[in-house]
Amino acid sequence: MxxxxxxxxxxxxxxxxxxxxxxxxxxxxxxxxxxxxxGLDRRRVALGVLGAVVGLGLVVLGVMSQMIWVGAIGFLLMVLGGAWAAKPPARPKLGVVGGDGKGGGGGGGRRGPRGPRPSGGSFMERMEQQWDKRREQGL
The missing domain is CATH 1.20.5 (Single alpha-helices involved in coiled-coils or other helix-helix interfaces)
Structure with a gap:
């Protein structure tokens, strides 16, 4: 539209x-x-549809030959082929932005040194401390 x-x-x-x-x-x-x-990647869709068609053929073959395991493998291939075809294309990974607003050093996903960690135990305890501090400052 x-x-x-x-x-x-x-x-x-x-x-x-x-x-x-x-x-x-x-x-x-x-x-x-x-x-x-x-949209979708054409190659991925083509391979997924091909896998689903081959899986359907295996299901029919399994029913005709009365070998349930062949039909089960065919059904599994149909489902996986459909899921492969419907999967959206991969998104590019986002980089890390430094404090100056520019891109990070490109460390391949490696993180830089972290600052000192606030003491106070678990995550929930620290959140409660921050909440209490804000309430005190607000009153």
């Missing part, structure tokens, strides 16, 4: 605002959207 003229104008205004506010992010998003494409 195409966008109305009003929706197209609003979208154009949003794009212009994004370019004005952060041109680097806008160009990155535009290049990654055009590179990744939208």
């Amino acid at each position: 195409p966008l109305s003229e009003h929706e197209q104008r609003v979208l154009a205004q949003m794009e212009q605002a994004l370019y004005a506010e952060d041109p680097r992010l806008a160009t990155t998003l535009k290049s990654s959207a055009s590179a990744s494409g939208h």
Whole structure:
């Protein structure tokens, strides 16, 4: 369904605002959207449909030859082929942004050194301490 003229104008205004506010992010998003494409991967769909058709053939063969295990394998192949075809394409992994707003050092998913960890035990205990601190500051 195409966008109305009003929706197209609003979208154009949003794009212009994004370019004005952060041109680097806008160009990155535009290049990654055009590179990744939208929708399903044709190769993945073709392999999934092929697997489902072969699985259906095995189910029919298993019923005709009265070998239940062949039919079960065929059914499993049909289900896996359908799931493989319906799986959306992989999204690119997001990087880490440093404190200066620029991309991290590209450590291959490696995390940098962490700051000192607040004492206080478990996660819930720390959340309760933060809650109490906010309540005291607010009153």
